[in-house]
Structures are given as C-alpha cells and as structure tokens.
Amino acid sequence: MTTRTISAVAPTTFRPPRIPQVEVSGFWGRHVDAVADRTVAILYDRCLAAGMFDQIDPARPVPEMRLPFHRRSNGVHDTVTAQMFWDSDVAKVIEAGAYALYRRPNADTEAKMDGIIDMFARLQQPDGYCNSWYIRMQPGKRWTNLRDCHELYCAGHLIEAAVAYHQATGKRKLLDVMCRYADHIAATFGPGPDQKAGYCGHEEIELALVRLARETGEQRYMELARFFVDARGQQPHYFDIEARARGEDPLDYVHHTPEYTQAHLPVRQQTKVVGHAVRAMYLYSGMADIAAEYADDSLTKALEVLWDDLTGKQMYVTGGIGSSAKNEGFTQHYDLPNDTAYAETCASVGLVFWASRMLGRRPDRRYADILEQALYNGALAGLSADGSRFFYENPLESHGDHHRWNWHRCPCCPPNIARLVASVGTYMYGVADNSIAVHLYGDSVARLEVASTPVTLTQNTEYPWDGAIRLTVNLAQPTRFTLSLRIPAWCDAPSVSVGGEAIAVDVAENLGYLDIEREWRDGDVVALTLPMHLISRQANPKVRQDIGRIALSRGPLIYCLEEADNGNQLNAITIGRKLGETSTAPIRDLHGAISVSIPALREDTSGWNGQLYRADIPMQRTATARFVPYHLWDNRGPGEMLVWVRAQS
Numbered sequence: 001m002t003t004r005t006i007s008a009v010a011p012t013t014f015r016p017p018r019i020p021q022v023e024v025s026g027f028w029g030r031h032v033d034a035v036a037d038r039t040v041a042i043l044y045d046r047c048l049a050a051g052m053f054d055q056i057d058p059a060r061p062v063p064e065m066r067l068p069f070h071r072r073s074n075g076v077h078d079t080v081t082a083q084m085f086w087d088s089d090v091a092k093v094i095e096a097g098a099y100a101l102y103r104r105p106n107a108d109t110e111a112k113m114d115g116i117i118d119m120f121a122r123l124q125q126p127d128g129y130c131n132s133w134y135i136r137m138q139p140g141k142r143w144t145n146l147r148d149c150h151e152l153y154c155a156g157h158l159i160e161a162a163v164a165y166h167q168a169t170g171k172r173k174l175l176d177v178m179c180r181y182a183d184h185i186a187a188t189f190g191p192g193p194d195q196k197a198g199y200c201g202h203e204e205i206e207l208a209l210v211r212l213a214r215e216t217g218e219q220r221y222m223e224l225a226r227f228f229v230d231a232r233g234q235q236p237h238y239f240d241i242e243a244r245a246r247g248e249d250p251l252d253y254v255h256h257t258p259e260y261t262q263a264h265l266p267v268r269q270q271t272k273v274v275g276h277a278v279r280a281m282y283l284y285s286g287m288a289d290i291a292a293e294y295a296d297d298s299l300t301k302a303l304e305v306l307w308d309d310l311t312g313k314q315m316y317v318t319g320g321i322g323s324s325a326k327n328e329g330f331t332q333h334y335d336l337p338n339d340t341a342y343a344e345t346c347a348s349v350g351l352v353f354w355a356s357r358m359l360g361r362r363p364d365r366r367y368a369d370i371l372e373q374a375l376y377n378g379a380l381a382g383l384s385a386d387g388s389r390f391f392y393e394n395p396l397e398s399h400g401d402h403h404r405w406n407w408h409r410c411p412c413c414p415p416n417i418a419r420l421v422a423s424v425g426t427y428m429y430g431v432a433d434n435s436i437a438v439h440l441y442g443d444s445v446a447r448l449e450v451a452s453t454p455v456t457l458t459q460n461t462e463y464p465w466d467g468a469i470r471l472t473v474n475l476a477q478p479t480r481f482t483l484s485l486r487i488p489a490w491c492d493a494p495s496v497s498v499g500g501e502a503i504a505v506d507v508a509e510n511l512g513y514l515d516i517e518r519e520w521r522d523g524d525v526v527a528l529t530l531p532m533h534l535i536s537r538q539a540n541p542k543v544r545q546d547i548g549r550i551a552l553s554r555g556p557l558i559y560c561l562e563e564a565d566n567g568n569q570l571n572a573i574t575i576g577r578k579l580g581e582t583s584t585a586p587i588r589d590l591h592g593a594i595s596v597s598i599p600a601l602r603e604d605t606s607g608w609n610g611q612l613y614r615a616d617i618p619m620q621r622t623a624t625a626r627f628v629p630y631h632l633w634d635n636r637g638p639g640e641m642l643v644w645v646r647a648q649s
C-alpha cells in the first residue's frame, strides 16, 4: 500500500457534518454535558421568567411591554428595544435544546421545546408570517423598519432552530412552519417590481437560509440568501427609502452611519471590518457560505481582504472582537484596550461561524487556527465551567469587578454560546467528495461519508491539554480518499505516522494542512503529535495598550493570571521575555485543566504613603506567576485577572 502527500487544492465544496454525526467526549464532552444537563434548563427558565413565552404564545393575552424602548438623547422614544428580538433568544434556546437532546434523550427538555414550537405554530399567520413582536406587540407595522427592528434576524434564528430540531429529533413541525415563513419572505423580498429590495439591519437570515437549503434540498432558499447578500449596500439605499416611508429623516439615525450594519457599500466593495461586531460576523458567514455554494470568487476575494483586516488589525489575542461598548463593535485599527474590551461573547461565536465557513472552499489553516483561537478562548469564556453563568463582555483585564451573569436583559449571549458548545463537533471536520479535512482535534467519534463510503473516524486524545492524537479509521471496504490534517501554526515540531510509518510534515505549500491520500483500510491508525509548550507572544507595537507586555499561550489556549492564584495587584508582576523554567499542574476542581507556573518578579507595592507619583524605583522580589486558561477565569471566585502581563526590561 502506498502513502503519498499531495499539495493540490481541492476544487470542491467542503461541508460541515450534521451535528449528530460527531459525538464528542473528553474536553468538549464535559462542556457539552454541562449544556445538556444544566444550561438548557436554565435558559428555558430564564426565558419563562422574562415573559418571553407570554409574548410568543397567541393563546395568552397580549402582555404589557416588559423592556423599555431605548431613548434618544433628545428624549424621543427610539424604535428599538431588546424585547423586539425575543424570538431570536427563544430560537437559540430551541437550537441548544436540540443539540442537548441529541447528546442524550430527555423527556422534560423535549416536552419544553415541543411546547415552544407549538406556540410558534399557533402564532404563524395564514400567509406564513411568523414574528411575535409584529403580530402581537406592534401589529400592522411588519417590514417597515428592517434597519432597526430585527425581523429577518429573528426569522433566521428560528430557521436555524428548525433545522437543528429536525436533525436532532426527526420532528418536522418547526421545519414546516419555517419553510412556510421562508416562502413568505421569498415572496416579499427580491428584485421583482412588487418586491422589496431590502435586507436586515442585523444579518443572520443569510446563513440561516443556507442551512435551510442544505437541510431541505430546496435551492430557492439558497437563492434568497444570495439575494440578501447581493442587495446589501446597493443604491438607492434601502434603509433610506424605508426611513422616508416611515416619515423619518434617514440621517436621524441613532447609530449615525450605515457602517454600523455593514450596509455602507455593496459587500464586494467592503475592505474594512466596521460597525457592530456580531452583525459583521454573521454577514461574512453568510457571504462565505454563498461563496462556497456558488464558487463565487468575487465574494471570496472580498472576504479574504476583510479577514486580513480583522485578524491583522482588530482582533484580541483571545479571538475576542469588537472593542467598543458604544457600537458593540469596531473602532480604529489597533485599538484594543484590555480592561474596557467589549469583546461580546456572541461576536467570538460569530467569528467561529465565519472562520468555519471560510473552510468551505478548501482547508486553510489561516482560518482554522483562528476558528480554534476564538472557540477555546473568546467564545468559551462566555460560559462558566458548570454551564450556569454567562459573560456578555470578555475583557482581557479585570480589576475584580467583572463577573459572569445569571442572566442579562439583552440575553443574546447565553443561548449563543450554549448552541455553539453543544454543536462543537460540526466544526471539527469538513467533508468533500473525496476528502475529509480535520480542522479541530478532540476526543470524539465522527460518522462521515466520503467517496460514497461510510467512514468512522475516532480521535483519542487529551487535547487541548496534550498534543498527542490517535486517529483510527474504520470502514467496511478499502477506500481511496484524502485525509487532510491541520497542522496548527502554533506548533513548531509536529510529527505524523500512518500505521507506524513516519510521514514528512511539510505543509508550507498546502495552506497548513497535511494531505494524506491513500487507500484507507479498516483499522488504519494515524498518530499525530503536536507538542505543546508555553509560548510568549507580543503584540504589534501599534497596539498601544500592550506595549511592554507579554501574553502566554499553550497549544490553542491563551493563559491569564488570576487573583485566586497570585494575590491582587497583578500589574505588580513582571515576567521575563525568555520564560524560564515552566512547571504545569492540574487546577483543583476544574476537570484536569492545566495551570502553568513560571518564575517572575513582583514589585513591592507598599511605601507609597498616599502619593500618586514618586521618583524612586520600587523594590522587586522573586516570585512565581501561576497562569490558568483564559476561558476558565472567574470560575473560582471573584478577583483580578490579567492576560497581557508586564515584561521585564
């Protein structure tokens, strides 16, 4: 049997497996169990307590407003309240619930999800329209303010929920409701003379329609997704037209600029990542899907420019994005403050979505490395280790006053991180006609189909704590296909063997993936070793906030100092640019998570006698700095936290 590595780029579409095809254990298994056993029930209860079901269920009296409208500075009521997108929050709960049900059957969860789905089925209008805000709270105003009011955004989340619930349970009720709604949307929006040439101010519908098209095989949903992508930012500007139709001045806009919604230019002309971070990520995700489905090079080219802009100039080392609370989004290049970082959990979740979809055209570690970085750090930090509490903002420095919430009155993040974690298996692979790409490593079993043959891929590994990965291939008859293994850029000495025979790992010419094309036989074993050691990273000096500071990573994980291990005043700690002797130890009560300790110095912070400034240099004493994975901070009690630590000069 011959084994050869190839460097050709596959001219085909790589699609993610359906969620039920990949069963995770180990690191991700524990997180998925937390979501299945705990988070979903919490999300349901919080939606109930917030009054969301009272709004959705037409069998109940129309409720009072529960959340206020935003107010403009001149005191006039604006059109926006978080309540108008409650459908989306509930939809994400259904989606997380669907993945939880796939993890393990749970009659209580299924009955609750079925109950919500029944509400939406009852809510649906004879023409297919289905939005609780406009049917019950603001009747008669549907499709009058796409810019601000999240109508298509809510539809998108409900569509995603419908696809997930169908995959998990085989039940079609919500899928049928949403197909009827999507048909109504398709009749309403489009290039025709009697149609609206609009698109949503909060992107989401685009990627959702792609999922619906893939699930149902109905190409018309794909076409509608493409329409929404192509219509965005075209002149005459739809948001201006509809503002005038409402009797408003388009310039009287609370967010001031169409950049906020990435509608300032047609999407192929956009070169800088701007505006609201979650919206941007969802738009680019939809664009990447369309680029892959239609092999649209013009879209791919635009996305590559935007990708470089984001990851080269606007992304935190945690994969957090959107540094400003003011617009929940982007500011200027290299503006990455640490303690005031907004870095919304949903934005990192969205970055995972986008990165994974950039892999639709071909495996490329430029995207998969960032997928991993955002997933393990900026996104996962949003959920406590036990699955019960949530971060909305994810700063890289805390003075001890930032803690996970039980709930948020704009609760977009909790169900978003829950659905991402519970569906993590789908991000691990990309499957094309004759290739399987392994994007992420983690203990798991994947049941895939390649070259028209069912193939089971089992990963045995302690990843991300250890870089030894054993991949076993099981299949009924010998089959030729390519297994593409991502070799992360953080790993400087990877090694691979197949059946005990070493393979040269030279991936420079192949976008960071090692392609192993051979006739695979049942029981073949690939042993991949990605040695992990502590790496010290510095930021581009244009990031003024990180000058003279170092961040540490080990494998895919970014590490941080916490007060629980190091006392307070973490900025008194300095570490060498050469890290010195490193020791690792498990963190108590955190399921085999590994802490890393290195020699450090600590400044004497006493003797200031109330002065603000002084001339003499503080004394330093030797110390040990203990770092823990960033995603786990604030799990052991409140306290200070610091990612970018002062470097010794």
Ligand code: FUB
Pocket (backbone or CB within 6 Å): 085, 202, 278, 279, 328, 344, 346, 410, 412
């Ligand atoms: O507007 C819907 C969601 O609420 C956004 O994605 C989040 O940023 C939050 O504002």
Ligand code: ZN
Pocket (backbone or CB within 6 Å): 344, 345, 346, 347, 411, 412, 413, 414, 416
């Ligand atoms: Zn959010």
